[in-house]
Amino acid sequence: MENENNHFSNFSFHPVLYNVVEKLGFSRPTQIQQQVIPAVLKGKSVIGKSHTGTGKTHAYLLPLLNQINESKRQVQFVIVAPTRELATQIYDEVKKTIHYADKNGIWVAKLLVGGTDKQKAMEKLKEPPHIIVGTPGRMLDLVKENAVSIYSATSFVIDEADLMLDLGFINDVDQLLIRSRADIQILAFSATIPQRLQQFFDKYLEDPLHVNVNSHLSPETMEHYLIDVKHRDTADSIMEISKTIQPYLAIIFTNGKEMADNLAGSLQQKGLDAGIIHGGLAPRERKRMLKEIQNLRYQYIVATDLAARGIDIKGVSHIINAQLPKEEDFYIHRVGRTARAGMSGTAISLYQETDIKLIKRLEQNGIHFHYADVKGGEWQEAKSWNERQLRNKTTTNIDKEAWKYVPKRKKVKPGYKKKMKQQQDTIKRQLKNKYKK
Known part of the structure; x- marks a missing residue:
């Protein structure tokens, strides 16, 4: 109230x-x-x-x-x-x-x-x-x-x-x-x-x-999505994302100037009209780019952290992290460019295994991520990193445990490996049923 x-x-x-x-x-x-x-x-x-x-x-x-x-x-x-x-x-x-x-x-x-x-x-x-x-x-x-x-x-x-x-x-x-x-x-x-x-x-x-006034890591009007890169090309993944969103203005963050230049070049080659802003631009070029951004010349802007921190870009509806930062604060700075003054906003981050430590810390601090994928211009639900880890771990443990119950024979007959594998599969099924209960 x-x-x-x-x-x-x-x-x-x-x-x-x-x-x-x-x-x-x-x-x-x-x-x-x-x-x-x-x-x-x-x-x-x-x-x-x-x-x-x-x-x-x-x-x-x-x-x-x-x-x-x-x-x-x-x-x-x-x-x-x-x-x-x-x-x-x-x-x-x-x-x-x-x-x-x-x-x-x-x-x-x-x-x-x-x-x-x-x-x-x-x-x-x-x-x-x-x-x-x-x-x-x-x-x-x-x-x-x-x-x-x-x-x-x-x-x-x-x-x-x-x-x-x-x-x-x-x-x-x-x-x-x-x-x-x-x-x-x-x-x-x-x-x-x-x-x-x-x-x-x-x-x-x-x-x-x-x-x-940082009691909330991000506004309640913001949604956070995570997409597993799965060894795909970053520019290809962002092109897929661009087919599913209609941003008023989207900032695509990278962790450095070189990556920003390469990504902007790749996106432009693929037909995405993307501007670029980072500290390596010459003052005149930087001024021209900022004017074009403020005049809504671009729907997408590739940027680095320091460049985006020092400017106020109005009307940002989407944040896309082409690379997740190493620190929690930088994630908060980035997503803080959108969902301002009570407006809604969306943050979409591409992640890989090395980012899981950061994701865990952000989740512990109250950020709720939606795990998703984009295929054929449509959003699809995906398993979270810990669900996949848990599933892999459980499968590995059941495999090991099942082998413990398969009797080892000193004298072996032809086809013994096949029989032992069949025994192991039977025991695995029994163990799975036991875990379900």
């Missing part, structure tokens, strides 16, 4: 922010927004552990913009993200909020990312903005050049902190925080918190509020 008190009107927002919420089309705050917004308004630091699609961007954006001091033309809030695409998406949300608040020209935000003209960026920063959003490398570069000062900032947001660590940018974040005031409010959001990241948080965050 929904909490009747769960409304944005319960937060201490200025009237202008309530108008923004209405124009954004938000009806009720999400779980992370309910917990984070009051803490941010009180000036408390926060560590938010949440996967994609939980509404975390507005969990920090709304309360920060509520506290903006438009009379002071200095940097008040710093938001860092690990990739240009993610930083651009956050900046676009900031601009949209400013527009909805009817504060264009009064509230000023700037985007600071690599791959853009540094000299032009320095020119634009001559009059300090209220908010800066960007990648830590470019931001640090401009701070060192004295093009912008972040010492005036009262809040510092670290989005996708674990990806920041994975990509090696956490040292740049460290250097930015060294150049910030000691009592700065830090709002860190991460899907996972590995030990190295926890050490970083311990260094900078004093008594933060811990918010964890």
